[in-house]
Amino acid sequence: MNNKVILVVLDGLNYQVAHDCMGYLNGLKESGQASLYKVQTELPSMSRPLYECLLTGQKPIDSGIINNSINRLSSSTSTFSLAREAGLCTAAAAYHWFSELYNRTPYDPVRDRFTSDVSMNIQHGCFYHQDQYPDEHLFLDAEYLRRKYDPDFLLVHPMNIDDAGHKFGLSSSQYRNAARRSDTYLSSLLSDWVYQGYQIMVTSDHGMNDDRSHGGTTAEEREVPLFVIGERFSHQPCEAKQTDICGLSCELLGLNDHEKSFNPDLLGFASK
Ligand SMILES: [Zn+2]
Secondary structure, eight states, X not given: OOOOEEEEEOTTXXXXXXXXXXXXXXXXXXXXXXXXXXXXXXXXXXXXXXXXXXXXXXXXHHHSOOSTTOOSOOSSOOHHHHHHHXXXXXXXXXXXXXXXXXXXXXXXXXXXSEEEOTTSSSOEEEEEOOTTSOHHHHHHXXXXXXXXXXXXXXXXXXXXXXXXXXXXXXXSHHHHHHHHHHHHHHHXXXXXXXXXXXXXXXXXXXXXXXXXXXXXXXXXXXXXXXXEESTXXXXXXXXXXXXXXXXXXXXXXXXXXXXXXXXXXXXXXXXX
């Protein structure tokens, strides 16, 4: 077993599409190695507000990051900051908005695209700033960070599913195929992470609709998957909230006094 945590945020992935199209992740579930929970996202169902929710446990209404244009550092403790303060190593292969929320803002690609600075909340980063940046490359960026820096907490955040949704909509073959491709890219790395005993969560910030957008309250926009893989999870039916992900990450990392909420039923007895 391994206390290191990998959080995969597949941007813009609707629950039903994850359930129907992602054969590898669902295969792990069928084999008893993963559990799948349906999570209702907080509101508004938009990216930057929900990145902040996933990493701080705060609803957008409480964090003040209430739309994508609010470009400032997070004012809350995050999984990154709490892990770094505890002497753990943090890393992210992610969209540049994560650099803006937790490292420095505005993002300067020349300075920030490749980050390696232990004084930063995200100590080791490969950041990108185009929504078309290939998921396959992003997963390789993440694996590079994992092998080079051996982070205790690694965020992996590809964008192509969301990008396909904005171009073609929820009910399109392009959107579903983007999810299938992401599942395939992920499978070639995740099998190794599973073998090495990582605690892994695969989720999304928000879903997608047939207006080629998101932000509202419909099930299509709000229902996202949470796959959990690893021995520390209970793998029992229970409620999982988007605001739990930060607390779960902190608990799995063994951080004391993190004061982030989570549902303890998601974890096994050893973690309670
Ligand atoms: Zn989007």
